[in-house]
Amino acid sequence: MESKKILVVGAGSGIGRSLLEKLNAIPEYFPIGISRRGRPLEESFEKGKNYYCDLGDPNQIVKFSKELLERWNKIDAIYFASGDGLFLKIEDLEWEDLQKHLALNLSAPILLTSKLLPALGKGSLLCYISSTAGKQGFPESSPYCASKHGLAGFAKAIREEVKGRGIRVTTVYAGAIDTPIWDGREGFKREDMIPSNDAAIFLESLYSQPATLNQDEILLLPPKGIL
Ligand SMILES: NC(=O)c1ccc[n+]([C@@H]2O[C@H](COP(=O)([O-])OP(=O)(O)OC[C@H]3O[C@@H](n4cnc5c(N)ncnc54)[C@H](OP(=O)(O)O)[C@@H]3O)[C@@H](O)[C@H]2O)c1
Numbered sequence: 001m002e003s004k005k006i007l008v009v010g011a012g013s014g015i016g017r018s019l020l021e022k023l024n025a026i027p028e029y030f031p032i033g034i035s036r037r038g039r040p041l042e043e044s045f046e047k048g049k050n051y052y053c054d055l056g057d058p059n060q061i062v063k064f065s066k067e068l069l070e071r072w073n074k075i076d077a078i079y080f081a082s083g084d085g086l087f088l089k090i091e092d093l094e095w096e097d098l099q100k101h102l103a104l105n106l107s108a109p110i111l112l113t114s115k116l117l118p119a120l121g122k123g124s125l126l127c128y129i130s131s132t133a134g135k136q137g138f139p140e141s142s143p144y145c146a147s148k149h150g151l152a153g154f155a156k157a158i159r160e161e162v163k164g165r166g167i168r169v170t171t172v173y174a175g176a177i178d179t180p181i182w183d184g185r186e187g188f189k190r191e192d193m194i195p196s197n198d199a200a201i202f203l204e205s206l207y208s209q210p211a212t213l214n215q216d217e218i219l220l221l222p223p224k225g226i227l
Pocket residue numbers: 009010011012013014015016017034035036037038053054055056081082083084085104129130131132173174175176177178179180181182
């Protein structure tokens with residue numbers, strides 16, 4: 001049987017990197033990643049490797065999508081695990097920082113979905129990593145909350161758009177997962193967070209469960225809840 005082609009968007013570190021490693025350990029899967037620290041594209045993809053694409057640049061997204069579709073005629077799952085944080089008082093916001101943040105956290109997954117959707121078929125999965133900040137508000141996080149609410153809203157609409165094709169769409173409202181996104185943020189205990197390898201185990205299971213069911217929205221928290 002042909003191996004399952006899986007794209008992990010944002011596989012340079014954190015959740016995406018752990019997920020790419022987890023998927024790559026499963027013989028039936030052929031996963032690849034993309035992020036800024038990926039390697040240049042080759043004639044054909046190598047299983048488990050992370051390839052270069054700066055998702056802040058729409059031209060690179062369009063180019064990568066085209067090159068991916070030249071190598072893969074179908075995609076079985078896409079996990080959207082790229083993004084950054086923009087944590088500050090709203091009075092301190094700079095326009096340029098806001099544009100970069102929204103481009104990465106919101107516009108990039110939207111554009112990628114638009115370009116890659118033709119290669120998804122019955123039983124495939126689109127998984128968007130939103131956040132507890134995509135469900136409720138947190139102080140000094142307003143651009144991040146806006147981007148994560150936006151991503152969840154986009155997923156709701158796409159779910160309606162593709163349900164007739166048997167494509168599963170899952171939004172994960174993730175609580176604290178121990179990754180570099182928390183570096184430099186005071187007042188949070190890393191030991192209370194979900195280890196990123198454990199988050200990867202959960203995320204992989206979203207694809208491997210029967211394609212006859214769709215877990216549409218999931219709140220994924222560490223046992224201590226919202227930290
Ligand atoms: N950790 C948590 O507690 C948590 C909770 C809820 C939601 N999330 C969400 O999960 C996602 C992943 O975050 P993380 O926690 O794993 O943090 P992370 O380790 O900082 O991961 C960010 C990922 O995005 C990629 N990335 C950043 N800028 C990029 C760009 N311009 N182009 C391409 N890729 C880019 C990074 O790879 P490169 O550096 O190689 O580009 C990396 O793979 C984010 O959307 C975050 O909001 C995280």
